Amino acid sequence: MLLHCASGRHTTMLAAAAARSATRTVTVSTRRHMSVRPEEPKPKPSSADTNALNQPPVPRKKVTLSTLSSMNAKKTPITMITAYDYPTALACSSTPLTDITLIGDSLAQVCLGLPSTTQLTLDEMIHHSRAVTRGTTHPLLVADMPFGSYQVSSERALLNALRLIKEAHVEAVKLEGGAEIAPTVRRLVDAGIPVMAHIGLQPQKHTSLSGYKVQGRSVESARRLIHDALALQEAGAFSTVVEAVPRELGKYVTEQLKIPTIGIGAGPWTSGQVLVLNDLLGTWSGHKAKFVRRFANLKDVRDAGIHKYAEAVRDQSFPDPETESYTIDPRVWERFLEAEQKDGRGI
Ligand SMILES: Nc1nc(=O)c2c([nH]1)NC[C@@H]1CN(c3ccc(C(=O)N[C@@H](CCC(=O)O)C(=O)O)cc3)CN21
Ligand SMILES: CC(C)C(=O)C(=O)O
Incomplete structure (x- = not known):
């Protein structure tokens, strides 16, 4: 506000x-x-034409839950992107086409260099979310609840979700899990906290599931996904992420639900799509899942820039004495040298 x-x-x-x-x-x-x-x-473009966020204002009103349900009713695809700090938040807010910015717990891997999301703490999530909030304008701001911050009890989940709202100023939280977390979702929603669910592949369970595997490929597993989706909708979730399921199931679950589905590796027929920012910009050089498309190759551009800078320092072509450094009045410099000489220093 x-x-x-x-x-x-x-x-x-x-x-x-x-x-x-x-x-x-x-x-x-x-x-x-x-x-x-x-x-x-x-009017000449000047620094005054950028807003407090150091970039030109984007013509879009704040996205709300009701914006999302009307987009869903009109079948307008919903776009969600992850952000982890101030500059990535600005990047997400730079187009009016972004609907939701998610501080995903992929933060653990793509920003903190941890081996998986399970080690991320709530304090780390809050620290990064605060920076994302400062760079976010129109997109709805959702933060992942880290592993362990919502499983112990619904009360603990509510206290931790409240920390994300009050300390990190996010607008909604996302929880991985199926029907088993429906009572927790209900508790948060009843307290006035919008909840996004996350079904299908749940990366926080990668250890117990022995890896990151496509879900819903058996009759039983596909039926469980639908059961979970309906239970979470019933519990009051405003939307759900659907991760790594066959495209037919992505379409089917979307048709069964009233709330919008945001797919990642769930095919083209969900209500929206989400990708990790580093994956879509091509700055992540770790594992690339099948569902990732690189819309840019910033890693090569970035590394080339770093190399050119280091080279220019080495060969002394940077900085340019005329254009990239400051001057002093020659008379002042003369007096300075005289004073130095009096003190027995100088040249
Ligand atoms: N950079 C990045 N992108 C992500 O999408 C992402 C993260 N990190 N970290 C947290 C989770 C982990 N995610 C993952 C990780 C691996 C696969 C993966 O390798 N999937 C296999 C499926 C193989 C199969 O069962 O057939 C694949 O090859 O796509 C999928 C999602 C999604 N999230
Ligand atoms: C990939 C998205 C859905 C996510 O949960 C994350 O970034 O952690």
Whole structure:
């Protein structure tokens, strides 16, 4: 809320500033070309045209739960992307087409270098979520509840979810699990916390499941997925992630539910899609699951930039003395050297 009041006020201030500078432009150009009708003034882009988040404002109102249900009713695909810090949050907010920013517990692997998500703590999640909140504008902000933060009891789950709301300022939480966590989902929803469910492949259970495997490939497993999905919807989840299931099952579960499904490796017929930011930008050089598409190859661009910088330092072509460093008044420099000489130093 605060963020939005502040950015609203900022927009008004920007508009006023633009109007003032527009008036100046008109006066100048009429004087120069007396008989020529002044062109429509175009305010020069300046640092004042970026908002408090250091990037141009994106024309999109805050995404709410009701935005998502109307998108679902109109069958407009929902886009969700993960973010882990301030710059990645800004990246997610840079297009009006992002609907949800998720602080995924993939944070453990792609940012903290841990071997799996199970080691991530709630404190680490809160620390990163606070940074993501600062860089998020219109997308609905959802944070994963780390492994262990919601399994002990519904009460503990509620206390921990409240920490994410109050300390990290996220708007909703996501929990992995099926019908067994429905009472916990209900408890959170009853307290006023929007909950996103996560069914199918549940990476937090990779140890007990002996790896990351496609789910719902047997009659029993596919039926369990539908049972879980319905139980979580009934418990009040506003949406569910569906991970790594056959595309037919992704479509079927979407048709059975009223709430939107956000697929990852669940085929093209879910209500929306989610990918890990580092996977889609091509900055993650670890394991690439079958469902990952690289929409950019930033790793090569990034590493080439790092190499060029280091090379330029080595060969002393950086920094350029004229354009990339500062000057001092020669008379001041002269006096400085004289003073130094008096003290027995200098050149
Ligand atoms: N970078 C990254 N991207 C992710 O999507 C992701 C993470 N990290 N970390 C947390 C979880 C782990 N996830 C994973 C991890 C591995 C597979 C995987 O290797 N799946 C196999 C399925 C093989 C099969 O059963 O047929 C694959 O080959 O796609 C899937 C999802 C999704 N999440
Ligand atoms: C991949 C998404 C759905 C996730 O849960 C994560 O980033 O941890």
